[in-house]
Amino acid sequence: MKSKKYIVNNVVGLFALTLLISLLISSWLIFEPITILIIVFFVFAYFHKKLNSLVTILIFGFIYDGSLGYLFGFTNLIFLEIILVDFGLKKFVSLKNQRTQYYPLILILNGLLFSLILNYPTSQLIPYLIVNLIIGYIYFFSLMKYAR
Amino acid sequence: MLLSAKKRKSSSLFNKSKTSINLTLALFVINFFIFSAHQDSKFFKSIKSSLNLTSYSLSFFLDNLTYGIDSVHQYFLFKKTLIQENHELQNKLYFLNNQILLQENLILDNQELQNKLEIKEKYFDHSIIAKILKINYSGKNHHFLINKGESDQIQAGHIVVDDKGILGQIIDVQTDRSTVKTIRSKDFYLTGYLMINSKPYQTLVQGNNQNLTINYLSKNIPIQIGDSIFTTGDDMFIPEDLRIGKVAELQPSELKDFYKVIIKPASSPNNQKYLIVLK
Numbered sequence: 252m253k254s255k256k257y258i259v260n261n262v263v264g265l266f267a268l269t270l271l272i273s274l275l276i277s278s279w280l281i282f283e284p285i286t287i288l289i290i291v292f293f294v295f296a297y298f299h300k301k302l303n304s305l306v307t308i309l310i311f312g313f314i315y316d317g318s319l320g321y322l323f324g325f326t327n328l329i330f331l332e333i334i335l336v337d338f339g340l341k342k343f344v345s346l347k348n349q350r351t352q353y354y355p356l357i358l359i360l361n362g363l364l365f366s367l368i369l370n371y372p373t374s375q376l377i378p379y380l381i382v383n384l385i386i387g388y389i390y391f392f393s394l395m396k397y398a399r
Numbered sequence: 400m401l402l403s404a405k406k407r408k409s410s411s412l413f414n415k416s417k418t419s420i421n422l423t424l425a426l427f428v429i430n431f432f433i434f435s436a437h438q439d440s441k442f443f444k445s446i447k448s449s450l451n452l453t454s455y456s457l458s459f460f461l462d463n464l465t466y467g468i469d470s471v472h473q474y475f476l477f478k479k480t481l482i483q484e485n486h487e488l489q490n491k492l493y494f495l496n497n498q499i500l501l502q503e504n505l506i507l508d509n510q511e512l513q514n515k516l517e518i519k520e521k522y523f524d525h526s527i528i529a530k531i532l533k534i535n536y537s538g539k540n541h542h543f544l545i546n547k548g549e550s551d552q553i554q555a556g557h558i559v560v561d562d563k564g565i566l567g568q569i570i571d572v573q574t575d576r577s578t579v580k581t582i583r584s585k586d587f588y589l590t591g592y593l594m595i596n597s598k599p600y601q602t603l604v605q606g607n608n609q610n611l612t613i614n615y616l617s618k619n620i621p622i623q624i625g626d627s628i629f630t631t632g633d634d635m636f637i638p639e640d641l642r643i644g645k646v647a648e649l650q651p652s653e654l655k656d657f658y659k660v661i662i663k664p665a666s667s668p669n670n671q672k673y674l675i676v677l678k
Contacts, residue, residue: 305418305422305423305426309426309430314450316450317446317447317449317450317451318450318451319451320447320451322434322438323433323434323438323443323446323447324430324431324432324433324434325434327426327430328427328430328431328434331423331426331427331430332427334418334423335420335423335424335427338420338423369434
């Protein structure tokens with residue numbers, strides 16, 4: 252149990268877990284890039300793990316891109332876009348507490364849509380979105396439950 | 400709830416004041432340049448090849464895993480095929496063994512038929528060879544069926560012999576089969592003669608379901624165990640001098656001066672497949 256806790260509480264372990272799951276899912280869904288997991292990881296690490304070091308997260312993104320064969324900068328662009336959207340929302344929109352429980356999900360969805368702009372996947376957009384959102388939802392709430 | 404309001408309050412979801420927006424923007428622009436740059440250069444390729452996991456480790460692992468699963472599957476498939484082949488070969492062997500047995504039976508049948516034909520040609524001009532049918536006659540001992548009947552000019556009363564001697568008499572005839580009553584049957588009577596010291600002694604022989612008996616034979620006749628008895632014949636069906644059997648036992652009878660003679664029949668229908676019907 253200790254080792255499990257260590258993996259999910261440690262950001263590096265969490266990243267390794269994310270990478271492993273991404274690799275496994277990529278080996279199954281070989282025709283589409285699964286970006287949702289790294290988006291979830293970014294949101295979770297940045298907002299819940301208080302990982303304020305942008306450089307660390309960018310290095311993670313760099314490794315992730317290289318590992319999965321994406322173009323360098325792809326996942327980091329999504330991450331930075333999420334932070335910028337977060338800044339914008341904080342600046343221009345006042346969110347009430349009642350609504351904020353969906354805030355990370357909005358950011359994740361935003362990241363996913365931005366990834367579509369960067370790399371428009373296939374003609375099968377709807378199934379792609381559904382699969383990504385389901386995987387992302389499960390992964391995010393798993394992290395919220397076990398890795399906080 | 401996973402995202403309860405209380406927990407979120409304590410988290411720093413909206414308090415990222417340490418992150419500078421200018422730095423973020425700058426990083427965003429740099430990243431965008433990197434992303435849109437031509438990444439087929441040696442520099443990027445070398446980094447990518449050192450980081451890339453998909454085409455090496457995981458793919459290698461997955462490929463080998465698939466190969467391993469395939470190998471195991473092939474092994475079990477091969478084993479199953481072998482078992483099936485073995486089963487088929489065993490069936491063939493069984494079939495061939497049966498064929499050999501049938502051929503052996505045929506050879507024996509042929510030998511027996513040849514033997515009967517020789518007897519027929521040698522001794523009985525007007526006779527026919529019949530096969531014993533493997534059907535139980537309805538509830539009577541010492542009765543059996545043969546495969547010749549009216550269509551072969553068989554009549555009730557005809558005598559049936561094998562290569563050792565008289566075996567029985569036809570009592571019922573149908574179109575293509577006949578019923579034979581053996582001489583061992585209890586109600587079978589036959590006149591015969593004992594040949595003792597080249598002198599015939601005529602007597603009446605009766606079946607007793609196991610052997611034949613001469614119920615009363617005078618003690619004055621010098622009979623011995625092993626003496627043969629032959630048919631005396633009649634004018635209708637029974638020919639003369641057919642071997643009936645041999646004296647097996649001499650028992651005392653109810654009458655003081657007479658023996659009860661037990662005769663062991665020479666014929667044995669149990670060992671035969673073919674018989675000769677004398678017309």
